[in-house]
Amino acid sequence: MALTGRQSLFAALTGSLVAGPALAIQPYNMPVGVTETSRTIYDLHMLVFWVCVVIGIGVFAVMFYSIWKHRKSRGHEAAKFHESTLVEFVWTVIPFAILIAIAVPATKAMIDIEDTADSDMTVKITAYQWKWHYDYLDDGVSFYSSLATPRDEIYNEAPKGEHYLLQVDNEVVLPVNKKVRFLLTANDVIHAWWIPDLAVKRDAIPGFVNEMWTRIEKPGVYRGQCAELCGRDHGFMPIVVRAVEQDEYDKWVAEKKGSVAGGASTTGNPEVTTTSGAVDDSGDTDDLAAEQDRNHDA
Amino acid sequence: MSAVTTHDDAHHEEHPSGIMRWITTTNHKDIGTLYLWFSFAMFFVGGTMALIIRTELFMPGLQVVDPQFFNSMTTLHGLIMVFGAVMPAAVGLANWMIPIMIGAPDMALPRMNNWSFWILPFAGFMLVVTLFLPGGAPAGGWTMYPPLTLQTGDAFPFLIFSVHLLGMSSIMGSINIIATILNLRAPGMTLMKMPLFVWTWLITAFLLVAVMPVLAGAVTMMLTDKYFGTAFFTAAGGGDPVMFQHIFWFFGHPEVYIIVLPAFGVLSQIVPVFARKPLFGYSSMVYATASIAFLSFIVWAHHMYTVGMPLAGQLYFMYATVLISVPTGVKVFNWTATMWRGSMTFETPMLFAIGSIVLFTLGGFTGLMLGVAPADFQYHDSYFVVAHFHYTLVTGAVIGIMGGVYLWLPKWTGRMYDEKLGKIHFWLTMIGFNLTFFPQHFLGLAGMPRRIPDYALQFTDWNMMSSVGSYIFGFAQLILVYVVIKCVRGEGEKATNEVWEGAEGLEWTLPSPPPYHSFTTPPEVK
Amino acid sequence: MAHAQGEYYVPHGTRWPFIGSVGLFFLLGGFAMFLIGSGIGSTSMAIGAAILIYMLFGWFGTVIKESQAGTYNDQVDRSFRWGMSWFIFSEVMFFAAFFGALFYVRQLSMPWLSGEGTGMVTNATLYPGYEGNWPTQANGPADMGGTYGLIPAWGIPALNTLILLSSGVTVTWAHWGLKEGNRKKLILGLFATVALGITFLSFQATEYIHAYHELNLTLASGVYGSTFFMLTGFHGLHVTLGTIMLIVILIRSIMGHFSAEHHFAFEAVAWYWHFVDVVWLGLFIFVYWV
Ligand code: HEA
Numbered sequence A: 001m002a003l004t005g006r007q008s009l010f011a012a013l014t015g016s017l018v019a020g021p022a023l024a025i026q027p028y029n030m031p032v033g034v035t036e037t038s039r040t041i042y043d044l045h046m047l048v049f050w051v052c053v054v055i056g057i058g059v060f061a062v063m064f065y066s067i068w069k070h071r072k073s074r075g076h077e078a079a080k081f082h083e084s085t086l087v088e089f090v091w092t093v094i095p096f097a098i099l100i101a102i103a104v105p106a107t108k109a110m111i112d113i114e115d116t117a118d119s120d121m122t123v124k125i126t127a128y129q130w131k132w133h134y135d136y137l138d139d140g141v142s143f144y145s146s147l148a149t150p151r152d153e154i155y156n157e158a159p160k161g162e163h164y165l166l167q168v169d170n171e172v173v174l175p176v177n178k179k180v181r182f183l184l185t186a187n188d189v190i191h192a193w194w195i196p197d198l199a200v201k202r203d204a205i206p207g208f209v210n211e212m213w214t215r216i217e218k219p220g221v222y223r224g225q226c227a228e229l230c231g232r233d234h235g236f237m238p239i240v241v242r243a244v245e246q247d248e249y250d251k252w253v254a255e256k257k258g259s260v261a262g263g264a265s266t267t268g269n270p271e272v273t274t275t276s277g278a279v280d281d282s283g284d285t286d287d288l289a290a291e292q293d294r295n296h297d298a
Numbered sequence B: 001m002s003a004v005t006t007h008d009d010a011h012h013e014e015h016p017s018g019i020m021r022w023i024t025t026t027n028h029k030d031i032g033t034l035y036l037w038f039s040f041a042m043f044f045v046g047g048t049m050a051l052i053i054r055t056e057l058f059m060p061g062l063q064v065v066d067p068q069f070f071n072s073m074t075t076l077h078g079l080i081m082v083f084g085a086v087m088p089a090a091v092g093l094a095n096w097m098i099p100i101m102i103g104a105p106d107m108a109l110p111r112m113n114n115w116s117f118w119i120l121p122f123a124g125f126m127l128v129v130t131l132f133l134p135g136g137a138p139a140g141g142w143t144m145y146p147p148l149t150l151q152t153g154d155a156f157p158f159l160i161f162s163v164h165l166l167g168m169s170s171i172m173g174s175i176n177i178i179a180t181i182l183n184l185r186a187p188g189m190t191l192m193k194m195p196l197f198v199w200t201w202l203i204t205a206f207l208l209v210a211v212m213p214v215l216a217g218a219v220t221m222m223l224t225d226k227y228f229g230t231a232f233f234t235a236a237g238g239g240d241p242v243m244f245q246h247i248f249w250f251f252g253h254p255e256v257y258i259i260v261l262p263a264f265g266v267l268s269q270i271v272p273v274f275a276r277k278p279l280f281g282y283s284s285m286v287y288a289t290a291s292i293a294f295l296s297f298i299v300w301a302h303h304m305y306t307v308g309m310p311l312a313g314q315l316y317f318m319y320a321t322v323l324i325s326v327p328t329g330v331k332v333f334n335w336t337a338t339m340w341r342g343s344m345t346f347e348t349p350m351l352f353a354i355g356s357i358v359l360f361t362l363g364g365f366t367g368l369m370l371g372v373a374p375a376d377f378q379y380h381d382s383y384f385v386v387a388h389f390h391y392t393l394v395t396g397a398v399i400g401i402m403g404g405v406y407l408w409l410p411k412w413t414g415r416m417y418d419e420k421l422g423k424i425h426f427w428l429t430m431i432g433f434n435l436t437f438f439p440q441h442f443l444g445l446a447g448m449p450r451r452i453p454d455y456a457l458q459f460t461d462w463n464m465m466s467s468v469g470s471y472i473f474g475f476a477q478l479i480l481v482y483v484v485i486k487c488v489r490g491e492g493e494k495a496t497n498e499v500w501e502g503a504e505g506l507e508w509t510l511p512s513p514p515p516y517h518s519f520t521t522p523p524e525v526k
Numbered sequence C: 001m002a003h004a005q006g007e008y009y010v011p012h013g014t015r016w017p018f019i020g021s022v023g024l025f026f027l028l029g030g031f032a033m034f035l036i037g038s039g040i041g042s043t044s045m046a047i048g049a050a051i052l053i054y055m056l057f058g059w060f061g062t063v064i065k066e067s068q069a070g071t072y073n074d075q076v077d078r079s080f081r082w083g084m085s086w087f088i089f090s091e092v093m094f095f096a097a098f099f100g101a102l103f104y105v106r107q108l109s110m111p112w113l114s115g116e117g118t119g120m121v122t123n124a125t126l127y128p129g130y131e132g133n134w135p136t137q138a139n140g141p142a143d144m145g146g147t148y149g150l151i152p153a154w155g156i157p158a159l160n161t162l163i164l165l166s167s168g169v170t171v172t173w174a175h176w177g178l179k180e181g182n183r184k185k186l187i188l189g190l191f192a193t194v195a196l197g198i199t200f201l202s203f204q205a206t207e208y209i210h211a212y213h214e215l216n217l218t219l220a221s222g223v224y225g226s227t228f229f230m231l232t233g234f235h236g237l238h239v240t241l242g243t244i245m246l247i248v249i250l251i252r253s254i255m256g257h258f259s260a261e262h263h264f265a266f267e268a269v270a271w272y273w274h275f276v277d278v279v280w281l282g283l284f285i286f287v288y289w290v
């Protein structure tokens, strides 16, 4: 479904104002996702959300009842009370108890997310302005991945494709049901690797390596974007993960090894200027000096 | 009204007129007025930038601006709104009201008061002029994270020095407020009798003096990293880019309470007036404010859950963060209890106060959600965060402050504002605001990152709504300009001393407008 | 033209702050232009500095005149005291940012880069074999600025500690003199304090020259050099300011401006001096010693 600007304006107006059942409402909540982590986080999100809804209804019900009943125009006389230690105590303690109730599952989830041990494979991700480099440490595959949306679509000279801005030249292929550990770093500025369906987001920090992991349960294509402002084309460095069965993954690895790995891209980034043209695939240790230079005479 | 004559006499007697009056003034009311106008102007400058952002985001694709310029707009919008619009507005209110509320002759250090204001226009100029420098204006976000911000072109040192100047101005303003409150209260005005607005400002000023220098230190390190070869934020030299974030947020988190606490003070002034009932739980309000201030120093890394902190750090910051909900809740509950069984009327200030309390609470709820570290992995740097902080900044702070402006405008100008226009302003603001920012929750949850000039198609509808809302919201503010100008020009009904039926406190015993020198002899309180 | 507000003195109209803002604008704007390589930068800085100096003379001149005329009552005096105390507090927080950076690089970033704690993967992936020991090799994996030498705590720094501590004593001694109405003691004490301050500064200058020329320890020696020079440098700047302020106070003492009861300016400078002193102790302990 390729929407032109005008069509989607129509959709917006009708969809949101009339909300006819025939018109699909665009996504409005966190995806449940396809990993255990994403489900845990979704549940946590909904839990806190409903807690807030309940508290909100409570507070606003009292407030609006008062606004409705205790108005001068209805002849309501002002009471004189202005203090009650008991009440203050109650509404300090109850929220506190609620918070503890929230903190328990949150702590459990947090510990789980940080546990990168016992992974089945490791992928090293290096972020550049404005593309990603992937290095499959166990399988010896490595390549660049950057935006594949043509320039014309961005500049409104061609109709926008279904995956406008969320398509890349080289997808990250991962096996399902395997604990994949990511090592994340950056070459120039801070970026962040985020795929909502996997509930994985972590900053890629130049000079440091962050760890995270995922275990995808369902084959499919999952799309995300860079989530830390990284300069001009921050909005144009998407991430696409294709999760496949193990045998398909093995096939892909074999194929990839056969072809030339690399990042010549047909990118549609508006006037992409690659600051890191000289960087090779082999690793980033030797980029230290370059990085340091960049930081100092940027 | 004799008051008006006194006021005018005072001018003719001893003050330069015209522009020199404003440049050389040491009078707290004049300086308050200057602050308020400056902030108002900056609100429109920052707002215009917001409208540019919203225009680009109306549809997918790049239509109006270049991505780099878009980032500059985001950056400057954030900086100008925070440092140019909201903080000066709050200081303006403080200047006008604190001496009157505590029965002081003026601010404690009147010359320095002049300086704190007059640094601002120069600092603002230095920031805005970067738009015309080679390499463009700063585009690294208002949070100025290195290494990205180190890539800024010629604008870089101007950004840094502008932050230094803004900091100096805030520090001097705060020192003045603290000295005034601690030293110039009228006899009998004990600390626990002070109006809550004075209390929240005392605590805010303390926060400012404590954290603005830290920001100055952070940007200074960035300056030397760029020009003098230091390596604070470079791993290659043993530093860490994330260290900047720690130092920045040690300033930045207290900063958001610096922004909102004075507005909380305003709300605590408005609600009792229109409920015709004393503020419920005065002392618990004071303690809650102090607790918020204390906690705000120890939660900063909730902005940094995704940087890869050790687990213990994540957990600690999560616990501390959600804890702030407790004292903030106490404030919300106290306001509600103040309304309870009151005798309420709903003039514009009260409408703004209620709007502010309700919508701030929503912003607080999303804050609590963000505070839950695992969930923040999904929220972080998405439009959910943008929605959160506009619900707190715009409704908590800006709309709260606007309520204060309506409350005190008759006191300042001696004229009642146009009630009908005020109400229209209120309702348009509510509609526009919610239309702009409510859909942004959806956008963020659905996965739209912040600080992007273009987006995928599934985000189109909510963005369109948001953009339409922003225009309604933005242009509704022109009504406020009109209302204020009308009062300033002396149109409209004359205001009494008390102005509002339920008003209590020293400021309402003075004529409207108050004489140039409010309390020539300190009033006796109780 | 002053008229008393009840008791509390509220000055009417002043042009100094605005002039100060213009001065600051030229100074900082000029510095910015200098940094981006614009020729007029240094000129603008000079103009700005000149304006600021003019402003300081004018502003303080007015205040001194008013003070001498007895315009300030006790309450005004208290305002000044609050003002100065909170100003010093803000200075403390400014240094706190740099001390925070020092602790961060020592306790977190350097150990992480060397593979401790959560830094294990960072070290193994990016800097295999790197071990950055504080203080001798704390210029990062890139060995920024090359090998450098250290300034031992028990040489000049210890001497400087002694100097600043005794200057704290002499300024207090001068204060006693002032309170006893003993002019000679006052002037002698202040003179000694100024002399100690200048000695401190010249020692520090020697130390810097030594560091740059013989030890290869510079601002660009990784985070070690960065934290070392930024902390000691900003401290040195504050000592310089404090010394200038002390000189002003010394001159005013010679001119007989202070009475045993009324001498806030003296006390403000003394507080400032003690603050500078305490910061130095922190520096001595955390930068030089441990
Ligand atoms: C006025 C400004 C303001 C205020 C008051 C707040 C208030 C809060 N904020 Fe917010 N915040 C910002 C301004 C503000 N914030 C800004 C500007 C950013 C983004 C900066 C940037 O990155 O650019 C931000 C970002 C931000 C983040 C980082 C998000 C991210 O980038 O990933 C987090 C995470 O914890 C957070 C949390 C909170 C919390 C817990 C509160 C709490 O104080 C809220 C407490 C209030 C309530 C909870 C509601 C009332 C309470 C009750 C009715 C009682 C009962 C309730 C319960 C027990 C649930 N904020």
Ligand code: HEA
Pocket (backbone or CB within 6 Å): B043, B044, B045, B046, B047, B048, B050, B051, B053, B054, B074, B075, B077, B078, B079, B081, B082, B086, B140, B141, B142, B143, B386, B390, B393, B394, B397, B398, B436, B450, B451, B452, B470, B473, B474, B475, B476, B477, B478
């Ligand atoms: C108190 C602070 C404050 C205030 C009041 C606002 C007000 C508004 N903000 Fe924003 N905002 C921030 C603080 C604030 N903001 C911060 C800190 C950021 C983060 C920056 C960053 O990421 O670094 C941000 C980011 C931000 C974004 C995200 C940008 C991005 O991520 O790329 C958006 C997008 O919609 C936005 C929108 C708006 C809108 C529509 C308003 C409206 O309320 C504005 C209302 C509009 C007007 C008042 C304009 C009036 C003008 C006219 C009517 C035209 C007439 C013109 C003249 C007379 C000259 N803001």
Ligand code: CUA
Pocket (backbone or CB within 6 Å): A127, A128, A130, A190, A191, A192, A226, A227, A228, A229, A230, A231, A233, A234, A235, A237
């Ligand atoms: Cu890469 Cu944003």
Ligand SMILES: [Cu+2]
Pocket (backbone or CB within 6 Å): B252, B253, B256, B300, B302, B303
């Ligand atoms: Cu915060």
